[in-house]
Amino acid sequence: MTAALGAFATRDGHAAAVSARGIKQSFRGREILRDVDLVAEPGSFHGLIGPSGAGKTALLKVLYGARRAQAGEVSLLGRAPGGRDRALLARVGVQATASSFFSHATVWEHLSTVAALLGASQARAHQFLDQMGLGRLRDWRVELLPVGARRMLALASAMVHHPEVLFLDEPMADLDRSERADLLDALDEARGEGTTVICAARLLGELGTLCDCVSVLDDGRVVAVGPASSFVADSNRSLTPPLGRAAMAARSRGRVTALDPMPAVLGNKEVLA
Template identity: 40%
Template sequence: MPAIVIDDLAKSYGELTAVDGVSLEVGEGEFFGILGPNGAGKTTLLEMVEGLRRPDRGNATVLGLPVWPRNADLLPRVGVQLQASAFFERLTAREQLRTFASLYSVPHTAADEWLERVGLLDKADTRVEDLSGGQGQRLSIACALVHDPEVVFLDEPTAALDPQARRNLWDLLSGLNDSGRTVVLTTHYMDEAEVLCDRVAIMDGGRVLQVDSPAALVRTLDAPARITVAPGAVAVEEARGMVGVDDAHESVDGVVLTTRSPGRVLALLAERDRLDGVRVQAGTLEDVFLDLTGRAYRA
């Protein structure tokens, strides 16, 4: 049985349609990503599935239970980390987390363990208003996970984190998913989705454009590979004349060859002993994202 079933969910604000008839299923134990540019409807969709916002149309179930009207039976089984979190003022990080734990009858020892797991043990006695943005984000995630939920919703969980903290959180989230929990997250980081997600849904304009695994989505895109060789290893004109090369141009890293036959081009470079500093970049989930949603700036 799917952990989450979304059937024709829709939500409008006046003339703005935020979510326009979305239907999805998320399997039990699946790590599912929702991707999209600003204003695509990701957060509104998540809030309806979490039972925080009433849909105009359609319905959703989590763990076989309807989410609206807000279902009290789901509260201890679901963890939610919102895009913007509000903490109890003047509490320390430890007090904040212990308060959340108490709401679910979770012992204080578990709350203290979560402080360590999100790297905040040294900030345990710091008031929440004195935490940095990234530290507050990590505390918010710990609050969402402290009661050991079966399904976890994370709305841009790494948005304010530095690269090291992001990677540490990836390990934490992968561990949660490996233990059988269902995780749904929204993110703007394509590398994050590629590393963590079993499947992703790409949204724009309130609708789902594509749903599949990151690897499968990349395979459907006829994106050329980019082969970069060290400066001086091959001239641009020579590269453009090679069989299989669609185009070539200079960059700060060397000469970049664009090709849909990377194996053939690499073989030719090897025959000419031109593999110095070679680097190959195939199509990525970011290429798929831009192909589906465009490159225009979203405010």
């Protein structure tokens, strides 16, 4: 069972927005999270990257309280996630799944209702309707939306109340170029307002331009962690941390661009300078 954890201190001595220590989780007899540690500083954009099945989604669910780990400790804004802590829920945004939609409502009815439930103003809902490119679809029924628009509505619903911590899982999937640009603008604005973002993705892509810190997961373990600038894209568009291994040639430092396919970061967890 996951225990509450006094938030880890960050390097500057402040309490972490999200922290986890020794997280373990199994599913149908298979260990999917193995002694995972994570610390996200307030206002940072923390990328969780790795191949499919690495444990990214499972870790997100433990961090925001949708799933209890079988061992380990978690702190979300200084509290234990999960349960019926409405005060904590109002401070957190989670990218919705299809089952979370008011499917028979219109786009505006859905977003305005979510805003009201989370204590956000109708003006804020109007702002996000336009900011996420959904204004022209405001009278469409949610169940009839194209897949990209449904994802944008899920993201708008997670962000409309200006959460202190935002959890995203493959947010760029199914979005066209215009939708990706709208999302990047919204995330950049949220980051500027002090929102902490935890984003899981196999392909970090354009999100790398916002990312401060990256944790690489492979087979349920964190195998590398460090500032985004420590990760570089090689000629195959693979995200590779410069760990000094012969298979990972040294390259100039730069922003994260993509992770396809995920190279074997191999062996023990590395902390990058």
